[in-house]
Amino acid sequence: MRVFPIVLSGWLWLLPIVAMADDDSLHFPARETDRENTEPRELIIRGALDVPQFEPVLEDFHQRYPDIDLHYRNFSTLALHQHFLDDDTGTDVVISSAMPWQYRLANDGHGRALDSPEAMAWPDWARWRDELFAVTFEPIVMVYHETLTQRFDHIENHDDLLSLLEDEREALQGRVVTYDPARSGAGYTYAIEESQLSPRYWELIAAFGDVNADLVGTTGEMLEGLADGEYLIGYNLLGSYARDFVRDHPQLTVVIPDDYALVVQRPVFMAKHAPNPRTAELFLNYLLSEAGQRVLAERTSLGAVHPALDGDGTASALRKRLGDALRPIRLGPGLLATLDDLKREALLSRWNREYQRQRNDED
Amino acid sequence: MKAPDSLFRRLLLWLLLPLLALGALMLVQAYLDARRTADRAFDRLLEASSQAIAEQVQWQDERLWLDLPPAALEMLATDAEERVFYALYDDDGEFITGNARLPGDPRSDDISGEAMYYDDVQWQDLALRQGVRRTRLEDWRQREGFEVRVAHTREGRERLTWRLFLGNMAYIGAMAVLAIAVLLLAVRSALRPLTRLRRAIRRRDPRTLAPLELPLPRELAELRETLNELLARMRRVRANQERFIGDASHQLRTPLAGLSARAELALRQDNPEVWRAALQAMQTTSASTARLAVQLLSLTRLNNPEATPELSALDLNDIARQAVRNAWNRCHRDGIDIGVDVCDSPVTIDGIDWQLEEALSNLIDNAGRYGATHITVRVNATPPELVVEDNGPGIPAEQRLLVLRPFHRGEESGDGSGLGLAIVDGIARTHGARLRLDDARHESGLCVTLRFPAPTPTETKQ
Numbered sequence: 001m002r003v004f005p006i007v008l009s010g011w012l013w014l015l016p017i018v019a020m021a022d023d024d025s026l027h028f029p030a031r032e033t034d035r036e037n038t039e040p041r042e043l044i045i046r047g048a049l050d051v052p053q054f055e056p057v058l059e060d061f062h063q064r065y066p067d068i069d070l071h072y073r074n075f076s077t078l079a080l081h082q083h084f085l086d087d088d089t090g091t092d093v094v095i096s097s098a099m100p101w102q103y104r105l106a107n108d109g110h111g112r113a114l115d116s117p118e119a120m121a122w123p124d125w126a127r128w129r130d131e132l133f134a135v136t137f138e139p140i141v142m143v144y145h146e147t148l149t150q151r152f153d154h155i156e157n158h159d160d161l162l163s164l165l166e167d168e169r170e171a172l173q174g175r176v177v178t179y180d181p182a183r184s185g186a187g188y189t190y191a192i193e194e195s196q197l198s199p200r201y202w203e204l205i206a207a208f209g210d211v212n213a214d215l216v217g218t219t220g221e222m223l224e225g226l227a228d229g230e231y232l233i234g235y236n237l238l239g240s241y242a243r244d245f246v247r248d249h250p251q252l253t254v255v256i257p258d259d260y261a262l263v264v265q266r267p268v269f270m271a272k273h274a275p276n277p278r279t280a281e282l283f284l285n286y287l288l289s290e291a292g293q294r295v296l297a298e299r300t301s302l303g304a305v306h307p308a309l310d311g312d313g314t315a316s317a318l319r320k321r322l323g324d325a326l327r328p329i330r331l332g333p334g335l336l337a338t339l340d341d342l343k344r345e346a347l348l349s350r351w352n353r354e355y356q357r358q359r360n361d362e363d
Numbered sequence: 364m365k366a367p368d369s370l371f372r373r374l375l376l377w378l379l380l381p382l383l384a385l386g387a388l389m390l391v392q393a394y395l396d397a398r399r400t401a402d403r404a405f406d407r408l409l410e411a412s413s414q415a416i417a418e419q420v421q422w423q424d425e426r427l428w429l430d431l432p433p434a435a436l437e438m439l440a441t442d443a444e445e446r447v448f449y450a451l452y453d454d455d456g457e458f459i460t461g462n463a464r465l466p467g468d469p470r471s472d473d474i475s476g477e478a479m480y481y482d483d484v485q486w487q488d489l490a491l492r493q494g495v496r497r498t499r500l501e502d503w504r505q506r507e508g509f510e511v512r513v514a515h516t517r518e519g520r521e522r523l524t525w526r527l528f529l530g531n532m533a534y535i536g537a538m539a540v541l542a543i544a545v546l547l548l549a550v551r552s553a554l555r556p557l558t559r560l561r562r563a564i565r566r567r568d569p570r571t572l573a574p575l576e577l578p579l580p581r582e583l584a585e586l587r588e589t590l591n592e593l594l595a596r597m598r599r600v601r602a603n604q605e606r607f608i609g610d611a612s613h614q615l616r617t618p619l620a621g622l623s624a625r626a627e628l629a630l631r632q633d634n635p636e637v638w639r640a641a642l643q644a645m646q647t648t649s650a651s652t653a654r655l656a657v658q659l660l661s662l663t664r665l666n667n668p669e670a671t672p673e674l675s676a677l678d679l680n681d682i683a684r685q686a687v688r689n690a691w692n693r694c695h696r697d698g699i700d701i702g703v704d705v706c707d708s709p710v711t712i713d714g715i716d717w718q719l720e721e722a723l724s725n726l727i728d729n730a731g732r733y734g735a736t737h738i739t740v741r742v743n744a745t746p747p748e749l750v751v752e753d754n755g756p757g758i759p760a761e762q763r764l765l766v767l768r769p770f771h772r773g774e775e776s777g778d779g780s781g782l783g784l785a786i787v788d789g790i791a792r793t794h795g796a797r798l799r800l801d802d803a804r805h806e807s808g809l810c811v812t813l814r815f816p817a818p819t820p821t822e823t824k825q
């Protein structure tokens with residue numbers, strides 16, 4: 001196991017991606033109930049999902065089962081991964097947007113199978129075996145500032161963006177922002193998926209390099225910069241966070257590209273050595289049930305997957321609007337390739353090469 | 364043990380047991396086959412996947428480099444959504460990349476060649492099937508060897524194994540049902556002649572002793588022949604009995620008719636002298652008739668196979684002396700010279716004294732009746748024998764067997780009943796002794812020898 005820490009250490013410096021300050025944990029203490037003689041129950045959820053985003057779901061669940069002492073703690077994706085590997089007996093349920101890492105844990109047998117009716121009814125494209133369930137539906141979006149539309153055309157898709165970047169090179173110098181794939185696990189995941197999805201992806205990266213696009217670590221940073229007017233265009237933002245943010249910042253517009261849009265789904269699984277498997281099952285069943293999904297759809301911007309729901313904020317509604325353009329990242333062994341160290345090195349070096357291509361040509 | 368033993372059950376048991384054992388063996392074989400087939404099918408995936416990975420291995424930046432194709436892993440996952448693992452190792456067994464540290468190919472370098480190595484391995488509580496491909500870079504300058512190790516869980520294989528096995532099991536099950544049905548029919552039809560034989564015997568008139576006539580398979584035909592032989596013997600026995608009864612009634616009727624005629628004749632007279640003479644004659648006749656009846660009785664008793672006489676140790680010398688003493692008066696009256704010649708020491712055998720005395724008295728009586736004037740009763744010690752020798756006319760050798768039959772008499776009919784020798788023969792049989800008729804030693808005459816089996820040694824000591 002000599003190499004393993006090295007493998008991880010390669011990722012460790014990515015830790016502060018979604019790091020949050022103090023409000024990283026949530027605790028719903030068990031309340032007295034009419035039902036007596038019930039054993040005190042506990043549920044420990046660890047996730048990479050911001051507390052404000054997750055709170056409505058946990059609150060609703062706790063109202064249904066007030067006798068459960070519910071703990072939630074938010075980590076960054078990689079910290080969560082490491083935390084779980086260090087001690088997999090202190091966690092009941094793990095939810096994270098880092099699909100490859102979640103998949104890897106499940107693949108290595110850290111998950112526990114769930115064979116409830118809710119699990120059986122869950123759509124095949126959003127699950128892996130009976131262990132890993134993708135419960136949210138979050139498209140990756142572009143966000144632009146209103147100034148952009150005052151000066152230029154609307155952008156609806158990648159083609160528009162590429163044309164705009166190439167046509168308005170001078171005007172957009174330093175006014176574009178996107179993920180730095182070397183610093184952000186999410187950015188890296190999108191990069192590797194997109195590079196496989198579109199042959200013109202590398203042209204886009206070259207165009208980014210051309211306008212000296214800023215590379216940042218989190219969606220939050222991008223949104224702040226856009227709100228300030230520092231950036232005009234943000235590329236590959238996590239749609240769920242952007243939607244929330246834009247509600248309070250009317251100068252910003254969210255665009256889900258209509259040619260193709262990656263969709264991130266947060267996989268959730270029960271730990272094999274969960275200390276409270278019963279309550280973990282309860283929670284998972286709730287999360288997969290229509291009621292739980294309705295809370296996700298109506299009170300959060302995470303997006304619901306449940307096929308019976310088709311209102312605003314559900315996968316069905318998005319699909320109806322965008323059709324085939326939506327490309328959910330497939331929950332399958334291909335994700336393991338994403339995590340391959342050599343693969344990562346190769347992709348990053350290509351990415352850097354493309355990003356610096358124009359500049360080198362000029363030199 | 365409670366149920367009575369049955370041929371049907373025994374046959375069925377011994378045919379079914381091997382059949383079932385064979386069936387079980389076939390099931391095991393079918394399972395192993397199914398497993399092997401499933402492994403072969405799924406091992407192809409390991410081979411293809413490792414091939415796809417191996418093709419992406421290059422030499423870059425002075426080291427082995429892999430651009431992992433996601434399709435290679437997707438391929439391994441199969442429909443069963445297997446857990447998949449892969450690893451790339453260099454020639455020295457150093458881990459280059461992968462998501463699990465899988466064990467390598469234990470074969471030595473020279474054997475391996477390009478052949479894939481498959482193995483069932485255990486990785487962190489998971490049962491995996493792994494394939495190892497050992498190959499090298501196809502580059503002019505760089506021919507670095509490396510190992511691609513891929514593995515996945517066994518669920519898909521187990522599912523396929525089970526499906527194949529179920530198919531085979533249905534087939535084997537159908538075969539078993541068919542075999543058992545045929546077996547039942549075969550055993551039943553093989554046992555049918557037995558039923559036929561039983562019915563034929565049951566249907567028979569209980570009085571008839573005619574041989575059984577019915578076609579049977581060889582094994583049962585032998586039984587039928589044996590049965591027929593028994594029946595033939597019984598027929599002969601019954602014929603003998605019928606003849607005996609006929610002879611006996613004839614023998615009894617003659618003196619009775621004589622008595623009746625004599626009485627009638629005497630009653631026509633008034634002379635008491637004549638009555639007296641008639642009564643005297645009638646007394647003689649009735650006495651001899653009574654003796655005949657006694658002899659018939661004892662012959663019947665001797666021939667009764669159910670009777671088991673109790674033998675006791677006795678001395679032949681005593682028997683001979685007693686017999687001579689009993690016969691003495693009558694012989695003396697008839698002018699017959701009778702003598703006894705006994706051994707010095709007791710000759711002990713197991714026997715019944717009254718029967719032996721009866722035999723001797725019959726022989727002495729016979730001899731006297733047929734005109735012997737000199738009778739010797741002798742006892743021999745080794746082997747124990749009773750011998751009665753006379754100087755009468757003797758019996759020609761060719762008739763000696765016939766005279767042993769009841770109611771057979773020598774050529775000139777005396778007033779004997781013809782039962783004497785038959786009775787002696789019966790007594791000899793009861794004692795397990797051999798009855799021999801010979802010519803007398805010195806003159807004409809008969810020598811009858813009863814040779815007894817030697818007594819058991821313990822009894823001799825007593």
